[in-house]
Amino acid sequence: MKTLCCLLVGILAIYGSFAVDRNNFKTCEQSGFxxxxxxxxxxxxxxxxxxxxxxxxxxxxxxxxxxxxxxxxxxxxxxxxxxxxxxxxxxxxxxxxxxxxxxxxxxxxxxxxxxxxxxxxxxxxxxxxxxxxxxxxxxxxxxxxxxxxxxxxxxxxxxxxxxxxxxxxxxxxxxxxRKEAVEDETGQILEEDEEGTWGxxxxxxxxxxxxxxxxxxxxxxxxxxxxxxxxPEHSDKVNLATTTSGEPYRLYNLDVFEYELDSRMAIYAAxxxxxxxxxxxxxxxxxxxxxxxxxxxxxxxxxxxxxxxxxxxxxxxxxxxxxxxxxxxxxxxxxxxxxxxxxxxxxxxxxxxGAVPLPPKFSLAYHQSRWNYVDENDVASVDEGFDTHDIPADAIWLDIEYTNGKKYFTWDAEKFQHPAEMVSNLTAKGRKLVVIIDPHIKREAGYFLHEDATEKGYYVKNKDGKDYDGWCWPGSSSYLDFMDPRVREYYASLYRYENFAGTSKDVHIWNDMNEPSVFNGPEVTMLKDNRHYKSPEPGQEGISSFWEHRHIHNEYGLFHISATHKGMLERDDKKYRPFILTRSGFAGAQRYAAIWTGDNSAEWGFLAASVPMCLSLAIAGMSFCGSDVGGFFKYPDSELMTRWYQAGAYQPFFRAHSHIETKRREPWLYDAQTLSLIRDANRRRYALLDFWYTLFFEQTRDGLPVFRPLFVEYGDESEVLTIDNQHLLGDKMLVRPVLEKGVSSVQVYLPGARTRTVWYDVDTYQAYPADGYITVDTPISKIPVYQRGGSIIPRKERVRRSSALMAHDPYTLVVALDANNTATGTLYIDDGETYDYKNNKYIYAKLEYTQERMTYTYIDESATYPTGSWVERIVVAGIKTAPRSAKLLQGDSTTSLLMTLHKGNDVLVIRKPAANMAKPWKITFSY
CATH class of the missing domain: 2.60.40.1760 (glycosyl hydrolase (family 31))
Known part of the structure; x- marks a missing residue:
């Protein structure tokens, strides 16, 4: 008991200090090789x-x-x-x-x-x-x-x-x-390998x-x-710095609690x-x-x-x-x-x-998390709070305290007595539950997972071939050896409904601490000379019969999430798409999970860092990225919280999360103005969910990140090569989040002057020709977001409590005209959760606008989906000459349409064309 208490004191010293102790982590000089x-x-x-x-x-x-x-x-x-x-x-x-x-x-x-x-x-x-x-x-x-x-x-x-x-x-x-040391008759060592070679x-x-x-x-x-x-992953700029006068960039997955900013230190992903x-x-x-x-x-x-x-x-x-x-x-x-x-x-x-696979649609919406929502009543209260205050949300998350004594695949018998009912209450509103499952396993007699792993030899071994015993949240812990295919099969089976009581297809998974984090290990991770499974080969005994942790360290978390992914698929016979969030990352991790930027803090610097960190991860394959909105540590004031929600609404993974010792910060706990601004940010996200969903679908086909630094599209402009305080969504939208405290205006770079690109403010439809930097006023309600001229973006303006309830709601199509008075866009529609799209049950359509017509045609003509969505409004921005009349042609039907021209900002609104999105259609214009 004394040992455990001492360890917990040490954990609190590390995890409660809110500062990195550099002495816990190696420099290049301290890393032998x-x-x-x-x-x-x-x-x-x-x-x-x-x-x-x-x-x-x-x-x-x-x-x-x-x-x-x-x-x-x-x-x-x-x-x-x-x-x-x-x-x-x-x-x-x-x-x-x-x-x-x-x-x-x-x-x-x-x-x-x-x-x-x-x-x-x-x-x-x-x-x-x-x-x-x-x-x-x-x-x-x-x-x-x-x-x-x-x-x-x-x-x-x-x-x-x-x-x-x-x-x-x-x-x-x-x-x-290794050579053996030889001594002469005086005891002097005559031959010995150089220092550091063998330890x-x-x-x-x-x-x-x-x-x-x-x-x-x-x-x-x-x-x-x-x-x-x-x-990646590092906390500095998106463009890499010269390292000759300091430390190199380090790639070594580590649990660095409240990592430093502007640092090349290793953190969670490599x-x-x-x-x-x-x-x-x-x-x-x-x-x-x-x-x-x-x-x-x-x-x-x-x-x-x-x-x-x-x-x-x-x-x-x-x-x-x-x-x-x-x-x-x-x-x-x-x-x-x-x-x-x-x-x-x-x-x-x-x-x-590999590209990021098509995620379930809810995962692109808003997530609410905390370490920890303490019981079922707390979950119900938070769920109800979003409805009471008219804020859309799609998922509520549970951290480690939901378990029975930090034993994964269990529930606290007092606080979460009715998990299935709790999940059912959420899903009735179209919401999901996400629960945490970490790779460390509590060493407790009678815990089924520990008993199984011990009996079957499923744990990582120490250098002596014994089960490795480290320390993590449960105290004494061992770590599953996911290198072993038997372990991956076993671990996947734990996600079956009969093995994880209370779960359903609407319960998804958060794999945290999978660097792996070991509180009493070197650099808060696993010993390098620990042993992992190696496929048996003839004539390879002794050292050749296992891999050391040093060989596979950065891949450990990838094996973990791949086993989770397998389990999530198999629990429903591969019918439903799983959502998994991981903290560690390695090449290929994007095929299984989203990622977030780890244990940040409620400081403006961490908000600013979220953009280059996610941009770097995105171009390294992991485009499904976000940061803890509001910061994991400390408490954000109203201004910081507002700006973080506004930035998060335009990042791929959008989740608020906070530390167990921080003050509660659900949106309605702030003042009325802040609550209103947070509501507005969330509603902006939901209005664009189908745009996000289309970007993610297209990523599965072309491999390009949905979240892009400017150089990806405008690399011929030298000015953009080091810009990382703004970003692109696909090639159609530019976002410059407000990342600085107390500013009333920001500089926004508008690229594309050589191609006569025009950018439209999404709030006012005011057109700005691309000509480098402009100054934009940013009162607390304003986030500078621009739609590229020549693009068409689908929106759903009838925002409901969750994305599932908006599935068949009507679209507003925003047409932003280029210098030639044309625009194109795409739209992807399916059921949002199954793999039926692989059997041609989807719509992938192209939208085109010219002065003569606007068309909606299927790109994949063999695919269909019975959507109930229709077009309730078309907004054409940048129009110079308005048509006298417009007609909708769909099937055998022709309908005259009503239009309104707003001359102040050159916007034409086509009202209630009522075009059915389940069939191709065309609108013709007469002048």
Whole structure:
């Protein structure tokens, strides 16, 4: 009991202090491999390719690579490696370097790739003693310099786009056996491996490192690049900073309670994809590795670049970005994404790791959460509060206190005696329940899950092969080994209704603490020398029979949410789409879950940080992103709370959440004006739900994020490359949330001047030609939002208590005309929750407007859905010449329509055309 009390005191010290203790987390100097590799700056690479071994088979070039000691004559071969260069269909290349005969297997991530990449033909163009040249069918060439090894990727015009090992930072530390210490007759040690090779200590934690050093490193150069992006999750700007004078970016999933702002420290997610953009091209690299990784960046356009990172001559070239990836273990496996435009390179990445699947529609609406709603009466009161105060909401969330003693898949027998009835009361209003399920399992005798996992060997093991015992919210806890397919099957089965009493199809899941968080572990996570399941292979015993946690750390949460996803699918025979929220993230996590930015605070800086953090996650595949509205810690005043709701209403995941020790902050607990403004923000979100839903559907097809930085659409404008306080929704809407305290106006950048783009204020329909920055007045009721001229956006103005109740409500179609007086848009409709859309039960339609007509036609003509929705209003903004009359043609029917022209802002309103959205229609105009 004393031990538990001491631990709880320690937890409160960490989790109640509302500040990061940097001493709990490593710097590069304290991370053995980062310190070791970062210090290495050879003038010439040791690695060279043997041109005599070059062979091309199908899509892959294979050759031997050796390291040589250049101090000996002739140079002595030290180690042998195998290089594989593969071509992938859409202009991507894959480069793999591994030991020719590794002492032990090296780990390659198992879940990051959505499937085996579709290959492209790779042709060997030429090969001699100095260079090897290969080409794919897309027009890209790869030039491999033999000695020292360098791999250069040329774009279709023949210019250098990406270069590997230009700065001689390639290292693959060879695995080796540990030597035994030898003593002479005096007891002096004659032979011992160097310090840190077979173990290292951080604070009180010792890592045994049974395989020894096994790190890898590679430098990547991006010629002609102006900025680099990606490698989330970090709390700094969307464009990556030069790191030579400080810490590298760190990718290592960690539970950092109230993380620091403007920091390159590791936090919850680690997605190792980087993009580089310049006026000539956009390219990228995906570093396929799940171990702890550090990334150095040098942008030669930065005036403060210090050349201490690398020893190179730039030849006066200023437009260039260099990066260096350093990982503790794994195979060197990197995908080179050849672009050429921002959208191309984003599609290439999602082609590898998967796009966000179509979520259930309710998940795009508003969510209300707190740690914790204390009992069923509290849930009912909060639910009723939204109706009483006329605020729409779609989900109420329960944190860990709903369980019986923090034992997952159970309910507190006193506070939640009737979970099924509680869920039924919510669903009667079209609302859902979301409950938390974390990966740590309470070590308590009689708890079925602990008993099963212990008996069947389902827990992660410590270095001695015993069940690992760490500490988390329940106290003494063990962690399911999701690497084991038996564990994933078992865990999935726990979500069946008969195993998780009180749940239904309307109960969804929140997977938190899955970095994994271990309160008494090194850096508040799991020991690196813990053991995970490895598929048995003949002749692989001892060290080769398991993976260490160091190999799979960043992928652990991905295995967790994939098992949850499987369980959610199977509980209803794959009929319904699940919603899952995860805190940790790795490449591919977007296929299973949404993500949020973790334990933020009620401070203006965290509100501002939510935009670049979600933008970085979005371009790394995880577009379904948001932050805790109002901040998890502390209490937001009325102004901050209002501005956060206004910003959250235009972010993909829209949830309010707060810490157990904070003052309650449901919207109606604020003053009347603040309540009204929060209501308005939520109603704005609901009016646009079908627009959001269409964007998410289109993301499943084109792989592009719904939440976009400006450079994705307007990368030819240098001004946008570092803008991250505003964002795009698809290519149709621009949002500049108010992120600063006490301001009465903000600067908004309107891109697209070269194409004569016009932007329309969504509140007034006032047109603004794209011409850079404008000043916008922002009283507390105003959030600057603009619709792009040339677009049509569907809205539903009859906002109800939940999205489900709006399913068949009528549409208002907002037509924003471009300089040619035309506009187009799309609309997606289905049942919002099942997979029936995969059986052609949906509508995907195109809306087009010209001066002569407006049409609604099906893009997918074979698909149908019996929607009851219709068009009650069409608003045409930017109209210069109004038609005299308009007629609706649908089927065999022709109807004359009523119109009103508002000359003050050039808006034409077509009133109640009553067009049925279940069938194509056309409106013709006469002048």
């Amino acid at each position: 980062c310190k070791r590799l970062r210090a290495q700056k050879p003038e010439k690479s040791q690695y060279s390719l043997d041109p005599k071994t070059v062979a091309v088979q199908g899509n892959t070039l294979v050759a031997n690579v050796v390291t040589v000691d250049r101090e000996t004559q002739p140079p002595k071969v030290l180690h042998k490696y195998v290089l594989k260069l593969s071509a992938i269909k859409d202009g991507t290349f894959r480069v793999e370097i591994n030991e020719a005969e590794p002492l032990y297997p090296r780990y390659v991530p198992q879940l990051a790739l959505v499937s085996a990449p579709v290959t492209d033909k790779l042709e060997l163009v030429s090969s001699d003693d100095t260079k090897v040249i290969a080409a794919n069918s897309q027009g890209h060439r790869v030039v491999i310099t033999v000695d020292p090894l360098k791999i250069e990727f040329l774009d279709k015009s023949g210019e250098s786009a990406v270069v590997l090992n230009e700065n001689n930072q390639l290292f693959v530390e060879p695995l080796r056996k 290292e200590t951080f604070k009180s934690h010792h890592d045994s490192k049974p395989r020894g050093n096994e790190a890898i490193s590679l430098d990547v150069s991006f010629p002609d690049a102006d900025q680099a992006y990606g490698i 997605i190792p994809v980087m993009y580089a953009h310049g006026s000539k091209r956009s390219v990228g690299v995906f570093w396929h590795n799940s171990a702890e990784t550090w990334v150095d960046v040098v942008n030669y356009a930065d005036s403060n670049v210090v050349s201490s990172l690398v020893n190179l001559v730039t030849g006066g070239q200023k437009r260039k970005v260099d990066a260096r990836f350093m990982s503790e273990s794994g195979v060197l496996d990197v995908f080179v994404l050849m672009g050429d435009k921002p959208k191309d390179v984003l599609r290439q990445y999602t082609a590898l790791t």
